[in-house]
Amino acid sequence: MTTAPVRPAVSLDLTPAILGGPKAVTLDQAEANRWPIIDADDEASVMRVLRSGELSSGHLPKAMGGYPCPHPEILALECEFAEWMGGAKVGLPVMDVGDLVPQLAGKGFKLAPNVLACNNGTAAILCGLFALGIKPGDEVIVPSTTWWSSVLTVLHVGGVPVFAETDTKTLALDAADVARKITGKTKAVIVTHLFGVPADMDALMDICTARGIKVMEDASHAHGATYNGKPIGLIGDIAVFSLQANKLLPSAEGGFLVGKDPEMILQGAALGQYERLVPLKAIDHPMARFAATGFGYKFRMSPLSAAVARSQMKKTAARTAQRTANCRRLSARLEKLGFDTFMSESGSGTQRVYFEFLVRYDAAKFKTPIKAVAKALQAEGCDVTAPRYPLLHQQPVFTEGAWLDLARLHHDPMASARVYDPADLPKTTAGNGTLLKLPSFPSASDELLDQYAAAFEKVMGNLERLPQA
Numbered sequence: 001m002t003t004a005p006v007r008p009a010v011s012l013d014l015t016p017a018i019l020g021g022p023k024a025v026t027l028d029q030a031e032a033n034r035w036p037i038i039d040a041d042d043e044a045s046v047m048r049v050l051r052s053g054e055l056s057s058g059h060l061p062k063a064m065g066g067y068p069c070p071h072p073e074i075l076a077l078e079c080e081f082a083e084w085m086g087g088a089k090v091g092l093p094v095m096d097v098g099d100l101v102p103q104l105a106g107k108g109f110k111l112a113p114n115v116l117a118c119n120n121g122t123a124a125i126l127c128g129l130f131a132l133g134i135k136p137g138d139e140v141i142v143p144s145t146t147w148w149s150s151v152l153t154v155l156h157v158g159g160v161p162v163f164a165e166t167d168t169k170t171l172a173l174d175a176a177d178v179a180r181k182i183t184g185k186t187k188a189v190i191v192t193h194l195f196g197v198p199a200d201m202d203a204l205m206d207i208c209t210a211r212g213i214k215v216m217e218d219a220s221h222a223h224g225a226t227y228n229g230k231p232i233g234l235i236g237d238i239a240v241f242s243l244q245a246n247k248l249l250p251s252a253e254g255g256f257l258v259g260k261d262p263e264m265i266l267q268g269a270a271l272g273q274y275e276r277l278v279p280l281k282a283i284d285h286p287m288a289r290f291a292a293t294g295f296g297y298k299f300r301m302s303p304l305s306a307a308v309a310r311s312q313m314k315k316t317a318a319r320t321a322q323r324t325a326n327c328r329r330l331s332a333r334l335e336k337l338g339f340d341t342f343m344s345e346s347g348s349g350t351q352r353v354y355f356e357f358l359v360r361y362d363a364a365k366f367k368t369p370i371k372a373v374a375k376a377l378q379a380e381g382c383d384v385t386a387p388r389y390p391l392l393h394q395q396p397v398f399t400e401g402a403w404l405d406l407a408r409l410h411h412d413p414m415a416s417a418r419v420y421d422p423a424d425l426p427k428t429t430a431g432n433g434t435l436l437k438l439p440s441f442p443s444a445s446d447e448l449l450d451q452y453a454a455a456f457e458k459v460m461g462n463l464e465r466l467p468q469a
């Protein structure tokens with residue numbers, strides 16, 4: 001005998017919970033929102049590396065030439081990520097090590113020369129800036145709405161971050177404002193695909209390519225997203241991905257530097273992974289002369305992190321698809337209520353992913369403050385907040401001048417004269433106050449999503465009755 005699925009009771013009382021009505025969301029949310037999802041495959045993968053006793057990158061065994069070399073787990077991860085992104089057809093080939101270093105031919109190692117694993121995404125950004133050749137005093141145009149790593153790393157190569165407005169539609173850099181901020185000192189633009197929504201890359205690339213300005217994509221939120229049919233991360237000159245544990249491809253901390261030019265990736269590797277330069281002696285590569293030292297940092301990934309990332313990657317596409325389906329189901333209901341959910345047009349070549357799920361609430365249109373709506377939704381049982389993204393151009397590290405010490409640019413009259421004004425970027429500041437953050441529902445049931453939709457419908461249908469706090 002089959003039993004019918006248990007359906008949550010639906011209350012007919014539409015009084016908002018904040019006014020004493022029943023809660024709309026009654027189902028448990030802990031499992032629906034658990035991330036990362038760790039299973040027996042992850043455990044086996046970690047144990048395989050742990051039991052090998054090879055816990056650090058180092059040398060190939062003597063029988064294989066003894067060359068300093070990244071750990072095989074890391075080389076394998078880089079190859080698998082290259083394939084995951086689309087492989088040779090998107091410009092990320094996987095080759096035998098012997099194709100590049102004849103002395104290693106036939107040893108069975110494959111490598112992906114366009115992908116560099118790092119210990120985290122922050123380090124990958126620093127390596128990317130080094131690879132792009134950003135020098136003291138160079139200006140780098142950046143968004144104020146991003147994680148600090150995409151901006152503060154610029155200071156550590158002596159660069160000067162120049163903030164540009166955020167576009168209301170894409171949540172990423174506003175191309176027209178980028179064009180306005182370009183000076184003779186602009187060397188690069190860093191664009192973050194915030195929360196997984198692709199930036200307007202055509203407009204940005206048109207502006208930058210014409211002026212010889214390099215573009216770094218911070219794709220830390222956007223594994224698997226596409227823009228006009230192209231994978232996010234392969235449109236600019238170089239890109240980074242974070243593999244930090246809450247990301248769409250999680251590991252125990254990690255990052256990737258990715259680019260179409262393998263020489264640029266090698267340059268990035270030189271900053272913090274000297275062992276990558278040693279095998280180049282065999283082919284008289286000019287970078288091999290730095291093999292004894294690299295350029296002073298140690299940024300390589302732990303093989304244990306690589307083991308987690310390899311087993312997670314096998315499930316990333318399916319898990320991302322599930323998140324997307326869940327967020328789209330709820331978005332369709334919220335769009336009808338007047339929210340902008342940043343949903344990608346179905347079937348188009350531009351497809352966002354949902355690292356995080358934020359929606360725009362227009363307080364002017366609805367004549368009720370966003371905080372009142374957030375409070376009413378929380379009372380319904382929704383895990384919803386009205387976060388104010390800490391806008392980077394307003395942070396003390398910039399407004400109080402510490403940035404100049406970090407960049408060591410006191411001798412530079414132009415840099416010393418620069419003032420970061422918290423009142424700059426009015427469009428970004430206004431837009432920042434209109435976002436509501438929801439869970440990104442990695443494993444939510446349709447019933448839970450429908451309860452969320454019902455909560456929003458109830459609250460939006462009673463706006464004038466809500467406490468206007």
Ligand SMILES: Cc1ncc(COP(=O)(O)O)c(C=O)c1O
Binds near residue numbers: 120149220243253
């Ligand atoms: C947009 C963005 N860029 C860069 C990073 C830095 O990555 P990680 O935490 O791996 O250093 C993060 C992450 O946390 C991020 O959200």
